[in-house]
Amino acid sequence: MIPARSARKSIGVFCGSRPGRHAEYIETAGALGRELADRGAELVYGAGGVGVMGAVSTAAMAGGASVTGVIPHALHERERLDNACGEIFLVGGMHERKALMYRLSDAFVVLPGGYGTLDELMEVATWNQLGHHDKPIALVNVRGFFDPLVAMLDRMLDERFFTARDRALVHVVADPCAALDAIGVPSPAEVPAAV
Secondary structure (H helix, E strand, C coil): CCCCCCCCCEEEEECCCCCCCCHHHHHHHHHHHHHHHHCCCEEEECCCCCHHHHHHHHHHHHCCCCEEEEEEHHHCCCCCHHHCCCEEEEECCHHHHHHHHHHHCCEEEECCCCHHHHHHHHHHHHHHHHCCCCCCEEEECHHHCCHHHHHHHHHHHHCCCCCHHHHCCEEEECCHHHHHHHCCCCCHHHCCCCC
């Protein structure tokens, strides 16, 4: 059964199931997970228990955030579902995974990753551009990881393949706090105390 939407902000996080070459990728993922929890937000992620994905979910869960993972049956072994945090939904394939993650999320944060991460980013940005939804996107540019992609987005604008409004759909930020600010997640000081 698919979970009901809550009143809290649910943030979809796209990122790699590998740790990457630099410890800062994992450190940033942990910081994002902690910040999500501190701000009372919920995490929606790809249900991988390893790499950047595992780091963000473990930190969010440890901080008390609600965590929902979505993973296709085919990736069950590869992405170490046995180490995954939260309520996990197994789906038939990648299209179902993305569709459910998009539906469950109010906004998106993108951390370093590979093909899958870029695919998810481009699809949600395209859906915003086409008016299928209006969900903010923040790209956390850890160690300048996304510099070539940002340059490509700027080139697409310069070459008039999209408008300034389209380019503004992807906020490029330096850290998790700025990412959550950019997509409208209230800061810890603004989060109401639990009763």
